[in-house]
Amino acid sequence: MVFRPFPPHGRGGPRIREIPLRMVLPNLITVLAICAGLSGIRFAFEGRFETAVAMVLFAAFLDGIDGRLARMMKATSKFGAQMDSLADIVNFGVAPALVLYAFLLDRAGSPGWIAALLFAIACGLRLARFNVLDEDLERPAWQEEYFVGVPAPAGAVLVLLPVYLAFIGVYQPDRITAFAASAFTVLAAFLLVSRLPVYSGKKLRVRRDRVMPLILAVALLLLLLFSYPWHTLSAGIIAYLLFLPLSARAYAKRAQVEEAKPAEEKAADAEAGVDIETDESAEPKA
Template sequence: MKKVFFSFEPHGRGGPRIREIPIRLILPNLVTVLAICAGLSGIRHAFEHRFQTAVVMVLIAAFLDGIDGRVARLFKASSKFGAQMDSLADIVNFGVAPALVLYAFLLDRAGSPGWIAALLFVIACGLRLARFNVLDEDEERPAWQAEYFVGVPAPAGAAVVLLPAYFGFMGVDTGRPLVYSACVYTVLIALLMISRLPVYSGKTAGKRISADRVIPLIFAVVLYVLLMATYPWQTLSVSAIAYLIYLPLSARAYSRRAKLEEAKLVQTESQSPSSS
């Protein structure tokens, strides 16, 4: 009997054919699919006027979409199939879902300007993700620059762009001032995503910490989780504002690092035998 479904080949064509797929290879793709389901469910809840649930679903989608790559690396299950799935999920969870949820909650009251702002955010997210994929394959890029994103990363943009919704859930008047301010704010976040602003990623910060920092770190994480559980919208608002304040500090640190690396390069060239 002819098979109904095509065989799952996690490593793409050209590799050895695998008849039985280990569960660890499927797990990252399952996380990606669950992220897409959460993002689309957030859109549904938004258009059914369950806005708080919609925002929670979008944040869950962003979280799941942000960890699927780490799950793949942890279980050594990276694959071309997973990379393509992740790219498709990113545009849904970091672009379409937050834009439509914010539009249904607030931006639609502005009419066409609100829809234009939502569209620009989705387009900016797509451009941001495409540029990330291109830079990730750039082998000539200096190693230290890999510590920085170019522009606000899509997961952060998805969480930060919902700041007007957080304000609305806290009881802030959702009248015309907030509506039109949200339109301008959405476009601003879109511009930050496609900008050349260097944003520290923290990926190379190391996997170990000193022993004297373990207890304070555990305390800080537990405190943040408790604040999220007790005062979710206030905590998310403060987190989003803190992230926006962090951006110029990150750019300043990048500028200092670039000058330091340039000075090291000049010193190395001056000490090389060819320069004598």
Template sequence: MPTPFQPFEPHGRGGPRIREIPLRMILPNLITVLAICAGLSGIRLAFEMRFETAVVMVLIAAFLDGIDGRIARALKATSKFGAQMDSLADIVNFGVAPALVIYAFLLDRAGSPGWIAALLFAIACGLRLARFNVLDEDQDRPAWQAEYFVGVPAPAGAVVVMLPIYLVFIGAVVPDRVFGFVCSGFTLLVAFLLVSRLPVYTGKTIKIPGDKVLPLILGVALFVMLLVTYPWQTLSLSVIGYLIFLPLSARAYSRRARLEEQKAAAAAMQPPAD
């Protein structure tokens, strides 16, 4: 008797038929689905005026959506199906959910300009993700440039764009109409950073010396405890620190580009070996 559902084939058409799928192959897709559920739940909670819980759900969605691909690669469970699903989930969790939450909380005070800012942020996030997918397939890109993102990555943009909400939660600002216009401008700024060509260091090539591992673990544990105990203060300071880091990253990229050009020029001037 035929089953009502099509068999799940993680390797796509043309691959071997698998009757029993290992759990490790399904786990990354389950995490992606949970991330979508968290992002959409954040939108619902925002329109129910439960803003703190809504922001937490959006942050959880961004976190889950940011680690599902890494878990898939660690488990050797990558698949075309998972890659396509992850791409579709990214626009929801990094673009639509943060935009609607910040609109429901702050940008609606600015009227139509606030809605336009929210729309442009979501669109910019989609463009950023599409460009990332294209650059990820570019085989002609110099290896050292892979150490830098082109533009602010979408997960970071989702966390950064909600900075005004964090500031309201800690009582640093008053959520009035004027602040709504300020938040609209800030949202447009983050949207521009997403689609810009600003080089942002990825940190993927950082290697930790053996004698620094334990202090690093202690520092990460301290950050997590601060995040749990003082979430909005910690997030505010983290976002401000990240914004300060962006011009430093661009300057480091410029220095690296000049160094690579000098190396290429020096190599071109050397006589060919016999």
């Protein structure tokens, strides 16, 4: 015999242990996010653009909560982390680019298609760089408060700005606006792969006396989002674009302060950052 027979399952094979349902639930949400993103592409090519954009935004929402849910349920795993990373390229790169292309960029011909491809590629590069930086233990602790470049979820919402503006009647889609949207798409792709420091807000703390006003503000934002979704998204994206230079300026000032610190304070901050990283690494990202 050229090949040896496989051992029979059950008796000679390895025993498959049972997996708790809480370990599977975050991965099911990730799969649901992929289905929503791909469904958004289908609706776009069927001409149902509002539903398509809603599905892409829903996919981004699901993709944002699966990791947090896994950490809350203590159901993180390496498989979930890899699956989540692969889902991001679909939900934050491919789906928004194709929805925008079907809605407007196809009117620009090849330049529109090139812009869509560049955005999808830039999203993949951005996610790969995020995974590498996430494993960099020598990075100063204060730099973990900033993203390197615009994060992929924000880029996915940002690149659809021409669609939001068309929904509220700011312009009528034509060949000229298609070329303008293609340039904006290339700009969004550049922001993803740039070295622009963007404040993440991960370590932001709220004072006790500001909790209630913050809850009220979030409730107002949600009400506006449900009542006037495209107006709210358009205003939010424009505000986010204005925030980027302020974030870069704050990063530069923080870098000057850190450089001016004595060596002893830098060592103490680095040690504190390692302690925090060790505590967080007990529950890896899903």
